[in-house]
Amino acid sequence: MSRDAGKERRDKRAAPAGEPQGEAAPRRMSAEKARERLLATALKILAARPRSESQLRERLLSRPWAEPELVDSCIDRLKELGYVDDRSFAETYANHRVHLKPVGRSRIARELAGKKVARETINRALDEVFEEVDEESLIDRAIEKRVRTHGSPEGQGGAKRMFDHLARLGFQYDLIVRKLRALRAGIEEE
Numbered sequence: 001m002s003r004d005a006g007k008e009r010r011d012k013r014a015a016p017a018g019e020p021q022g023e024a025a026p027r028r029m030s031a032e033k034a035r036e037r038l039l040a041t042a043l044k045i046l047a048a049r050p051r052s053e054s055q056l057r058e059r060l061l062s063r064p065w066a067e068p069e070l071v072d073s074c075i076d077r078l079k080e081l082g083y084v085d086d087r088s089f090a091e092t093y094a095n096h097r098v099h100l101k102p103v104g105r106s107r108i109a110r111e112l113a114g115k116k117v118a119r120e121t122i123n124r125a126l127d128e129v130f131e132e133v134d135e136e137s138l139i140d141r142a143i144e145k146r147v148r149t150h151g152s153p154e155g156q157g158g159a160k161r162m163f164d165h166l167a168r169l170g171f172q173y174d175l176i177v178r179k180l181r182a183l184r185a186g187i188e189e190e
Contacts, residue, residue: 031070038066038074043083050093052086053079054116090117090125098133102142105130107170139171139179152183159184 038060045051045059053075060071078084093115094108105126112122146165153162159180166176 034065034067035070035074038063038070039077041066042074042078046078046083050089052089052115052117053084056084058116086117086121087125090121091128094125094129098129098138102138102145102169104135104138104166104170104172104175106172107168110170135171135175136179139166139175142166142169142171143179143183153180 041063042056042060045056051059056078057071057075060066060074061068075084090112093112097103097108097111108129109122109126112125113119117125143162143166146162150161153159162183163176163180166179167173
């Protein structure tokens with residue numbers, strides 16, 4: 001048997017009845033089956049890691065078989081079930097980040113914006129989280145950790161590096177300057 005004859009037979013087996021043989025034509029799945037598949041895909045995505053509504057929409061639309069109307073209905077269904085809620089997502093994310101590592105308000109706001117959460121939702125979530133956690137205690141923890149690992153800042157270069165580090169962590173300019181002045185005064189007294 002030649003290679004061409006074997007390939008031809010495989011092509012005929014691959015094509016379902018009623019479709020042209022040779023080149024397999026793409027099959028259309030029913031709307032109900034596509035909806036079920038899309039919901040199952042969305043649940044797998046959310047099981048791996050919580051996501052914002054926009055992130056989930058993007059991931060679902062990246063599937064070649066997903067149609068925008070089906071994605072919208074799937075997300076609406078997930079909202080009804082409580083699996084997709086940007087407000088809850090933003091609060092949980094911000095709360096987790098603050099307790100994991102001392103970071104400031106602007107850093108968390110940047111990260112949530114990168115996760116495509118609406119600005120007003122971000123602001124509400126940050127107000128809620130920073131009502132419970134004092135940003136001054138967070139910056140104190142960040143300074144203590146930095147001093148433990150790198151030592152006290154010496155001279156203007158050390159103070160600048162400390163300032164840059166705290167700014168990257170998302171703390172406000174005025175708060176950083178005030179804390180660094182207090183740290184410098186404490187170092188000079190010693």
